[in-house]
Amino acid sequence: MLCTDNEELGTLDKVESHVTHIIADIIYKDTRVLEHMRSLKEETRFTIQSSRTKSSTKEKVDDNKKIDTKSDPNTYKLYFEWKCPSQFVKPHQTLALNRGEDEKILSVKVVVPDWFYNKLERYCLTLWKSGFWVRKGLGDACNRLIKPWLSRHVRSDLTATAQKEAVKTFTTNLEKYLLTEPIKNRTILGLDPGFRAGCKVGIINSNGEKLDACTIHPDLRQHKSFDPAAKQLKDLISKYGVELIGLGNGTACRETELWLKKHNLCDNVPIIIVPEQGASIYSISKEAQKEHPNMDPNLISALSIARRVLDPLGELIKVDPKNLGVGLYQHDIPPKMLETALDSAVEKVVSLVGVDINTASQAMLRRISGLNEGRAKKIIEYRQENSGFQSRAEIMKVPGIGKITFQQCAGFLTVLDSSEPLDTTIIHPESYKIAKSFAQKIGVNLKDLTKPHFPQIVESKVITINISQTSEELSTDVCTLELIINAFKQKKYEDNVITFCKPVYSVAVLNAEQLKEGTTLTGVVRNVVPFGCFVDCGVGDNGLIHRSNLGGNQTPKLGDRVAVTVISSPKPKKIQLRLDKILD
Structure with a gap:
């Protein structure tokens, strides 16, 4: 019997279509099917395809109208006709596809192999007896519901992996960037x-x-x-x-x-x-x-x-972390992830080298344990009124900083010109007595602490000592003694610290228009990414040395001075470079 009063149910085809939709919905929402789909997703090898959108090919007719995209479409030329098995898609490719799609330049889709549907169909036929309706409903579910579900999850997994890699790249670069050697005591x-x-x-x-x-x-x-x-x-x-x-x-x-x-x-x-x-x-x-x-x-x-x-x-x-110019597609990473990475990097760097209280900014001081916005402001006011701090103990004279706050922050704040040599290290004042006893035990003079040869002397002295036994003799724990030893062994500026450079740019080339294939340049590495590194050669845009052009075992680090050769400069792509050598 057909329902002649309702136009949607007026014919057999329409009734069959509605029944199919209902069955498709039942299959898709069944917890057993969902669990099986998740299991199959892990076993399936999907293909990611991208192509250029029609809207991005339209030429701009009216000058007053703004283009809908942020980038030149040719930036994504590599992905206009591109496909790759999902397991081989690299993090930077995922982030490029996502950005191109957001800017409506690229259309990205996940190709699901027939194998997935066949496996799913066989499983569904074991759950319900009516083969005809199961196949019909599953076919509809696959087109309307399952395919978009798979696409979302596959893309989401790729994006999550890419973002983790991007944050890792950002953190690695940032830690090194934050360790740039300061130049003190100068106007x-x-x-x-x-x-x-x-x-x-x-x-x-x-x-x-x-x-x-x-x-x-x-x-x-x-x-x-x-x-x-x-x-x-x-x-x-x-x-x-x-x-x-x-x-x-x-x-x-x-x-x-x-x-x-x-x-x-x-x-x-x-x-x-x-x-x-x-x-x-x-x-x-x-x-x-x-x-x-x-x-x-x-x-x-x-x-x-x-x-x-x-x-x-x-x-x-x-x-703002995304504007520091280091990392991989950092503008596309959730701000909270970048903030967390920045906090982690700052914590690591501060633990390694401490913070000079006489030059630290308010933004830096408020990140130190025990300090907040108000206390940081009072430290700066005291510093300005008294021409700087002469020792760590003087921190106690700052209004609002009592004994507890001092205990929390003192180990991270250094005073480089203090009469107490240990004030220049990350050793906490509570451990000064132990540090002095240890220095006496190994026969080193703390007055030489800031001299270049001191770490080497300590290194040679501590080789022969038993850490556990020595810590017992000094009535301290192993962790405290190891921290003291590391502080003594730390060079004024480690080998991995970036130093500011005098101009290293080629005098003959001032801008990108003067570049041609074979031009030799000098520059500084400003960003290191999984696929190579970007070099500032003083011509505006940074040039890319792809990892295939690094040559031999040379691996430039952030801040390295390098000699390079231009191999091609296809606009609007980055200037392509080949590494010749890493300069001293």
Whole structure:
């Protein structure tokens, strides 16, 4: 009997279609089927396919209309006709596909093999007796429900794996980046170069406090014989006794470097190149406005560049992690994952080298155990009023820091010019007595603690001692004694610490337009990823050395100076480079 009153049930075909939908829904929601699908998913080898979307091929007709995508479609040219078994898809490929799909340039699908459907059908036939309706309902369920379910789960698994790898890459780079060697006890001039808006100048003292900030407008094209900006900068250098110039590596860096040399501004004041990723973003952040109320953000970025030289760790943690310029597709990683990775990296670095209380930023101090926003602010106020801390014990004089807080934070805060040598280490004041007894036992003088040869002497002395026995003799535990030994053995700056470099760029090449195949360049490694590394050669965009072009057993690390050769520069892709050698 047909229901003639209802148009949806007026024919046999319509009734059959509705019954099929109901059965498909029953099959899909059955817990036994779901469990079996999950099991089959783990055994199945899916294929990931991508192609270019039709919308991204349409040419922009009206100039007033904004393009729907953020990137040039040709950035994803490799994935226009691409397929790969899911088990062989690399993390960076997954993240590229996801970004291309989000920008509506790529269409991505998961191809499910017939094997999966056949296995699932055989299983469903064992659960229900009516073969005809099971096959019909399962066919409908596969098209409408199971295929999208599989696609979501396969893509989700690939994305989760890719994000973990991306966070790992980010953390590895970040830990090394945060360990950039600080340059202490100097008046530093930070220079944020630019063409139209001029060059922003920020000058800080040896404690990181602002001395001056202004904008100069140099003739970077060097058309004038006399440039007033050169005299202005020379006067600033003389007035404040500038001992070092930190030049940002962004737009107009090369031209500014040549301008400084032409006007003899760096004859007596050395120049170093400072990575400025994230400085502009930080300068307009709430953190920056709180630190420098009512100050021009452009000038804040120049001060930030100067502080990156004095205290890289304290300055870099102010920047949103995704804007630090290290890692793999870090803009596509959930912010919380990056924040957690940043916290982990900072904790590891602080535990390794400590934090110089005389230069640390408020953002850095509030991350230290026992300190918060209010206590960090009071430490900085005390530091400014008293021209810095002379010893760790002086921390107790800061209002709001009592005995308990001191116990929590003292081991992480170092005072580099203290009369107590142990104040320069990560050894807690509570362990000073043990550390001094141990130093006496192995026959070393703590006054030599900061000297280059001290770690080597300690290394040779501790080879012969029994840690467990010695810890008992000193009435301490093994962990405390090992921490003291590690602090004694730690070189002032370990081999894996990045050092700022003087300009290493090729003088003959100033921009990417001058590049051609076979051009040799020098540069600095700014980012290391699973498929190679990116090198700043001073031509604007960083060039890529693919791992296939690293040559032999050479593996550059973040901050390494390298000599490279251009092998191709297909726009809009990255400049392709081959590694020739790692420079000293």
